[in-house]
Amino acid sequence: MDxxxxxxxxxxxxxxxxxxxxxQNLVRETYLTQLHPRMLSNWHQGSLLNFLVxxxxxxxxxxxxxxxxxxxxxxxxxxxxxxxxxxxxxxDEIEWLSxxxxxxxxxxxxxxxxxxxxxxxxxxxxEQFDFVFIDGDKRExxxxxxxxxxxxxxxxxxxxxxxxxxxxxxxxxxSNDYMTQGIIKFNDYVQKDHRVRKIILPLRDGLMxxxxx
Numbered sequence: 001m002d003x004x005x006x007x008x009x010x011x012x013x014x015x016x017x018x019x020x021x022x023x024q025n026l027v028r029e030t031y032l033t034q035l036h037p038r039m040l041s042n043w044h045q046g047s048l049l050n051f052l053v054x055x056x057x058x059x060x061x062x063x064x065x066x067x068x069x070x071x072x073x074x075x076x077x078x079x080x081x082x083x084x085x086x087x088x089x090x091x092d093e094i095e096w097l098s099x100x101x102x103x104x105x106x107x108x109x110x111x112x113x114x115x116x117x118x119x120x121x122x123x124x125x126x127e128q129f130d131f132v133f134i135d136g137d138k139r140e141x142x143x144x145x146x147x148x149x150x151x152x153x154x155x156x157x158x159x160x161x162x163x164x165x166x167x168x169x170x171x172x173x174x175s176n177d178y179m180t181q182g183i184i185k186f187n188d189y190v191q192k193d194h195r196v197r198k199i200i201l202p203l204r205d206g207l208m209x210x211x212x213x
Contacts, residue, residue: 012044019043023070026101030068033097039067041135041161045204046074049133049159052209053078056157058131063087064118064144065136065161069098075133076107085111086125088118090137119143128153135161138179141186149195149212156212158196163187164206 019027023043031037041049053061053075059082061075066089076085089095092115102108114121118136130153134144141160152158163169168180169187187208190198196210 009044015047017047022101022104023073026068026070026073026097029097030070034068034094041067041071041074042204045161045207046071048201048203048207050074050078052157052159053131056131058157059083060127060129061085061131061133062122062125062129062148062151063133063135064122065089065134066094066098066113067135068094069101069113071133071135072098072111072113073101073105073107075131076105076110079107079110083110086114086127086129087111088114088116088121088136090115090117119147122147122151125151127151130156132156132158133161134159137182138162138165139182141182142189145186145190152212154212158210158212160186160190160208160210162205163200163208164202166205 027040030040049071059080061084063072063075063085066072066087072085072087079085089098095115098113102111102113119140129151132148132152134141136144148158163183165180165183169184173180173184190196190208190210196212198208198210201207201209
């Protein structure tokens with residue numbers, strides 16, 4: 001990142017208010033204990049997710065890909081007393097970290113964390129979601145998207161992270177780069193899908209915001 005980008009990023013992050021001690025500690029421990037800490041959401045993205053939950057009045061959120069729980073906490077904080085977030089993480093080796101910080105939020109009664117394959121778990125959930133955040137296995141983005149269309153309410157908000165994928169989607173893609181191929185396939189499909197309104201924000205690694213219509 002060049003110096004101008006760094007200055008802009010610092011300035012933009014401050015617009016969402018100050019990152020509190022709990023989230024700062026979560027970031028620090030994620031970087032100390034995880035092999036790929038960059039998978040963590042940051043304060044700017046977390047603030048936007050929090051804002052969108054407030055704005056839409058979402059009551060029932062599905063998150064695919066918990067990682068260490070940063071985005072989960074940001075969204076849970078925006079829920080009203082009767083709100084709920086179900087978050088699914090495939091990697092059971094990071095469950096201890098997210099659970100530790102969920103317990104510290106005092107919002108753990110709103111957070112229902114599950115471990116396993118979202119493609120297997122989600123169809124078995126007997127509920128409809130009005131807000132979905134997709135941040136799981138990039139190879140399965142299109143599978144997630146197709147799955148949740150029957151699990152979401154009318155006018156539901158759907159957000160997909162990493163849709164710009166570090167600009168790899170704009171370059172020749174290796175035959176064994178299944179992550180990039182997955183993102184491209186998802187982007188191409190959604191572009192042609194008239195069931196949703198759509199916009200991409202060039203925030204961090206690209207956030208696609210959709211509204212089901």
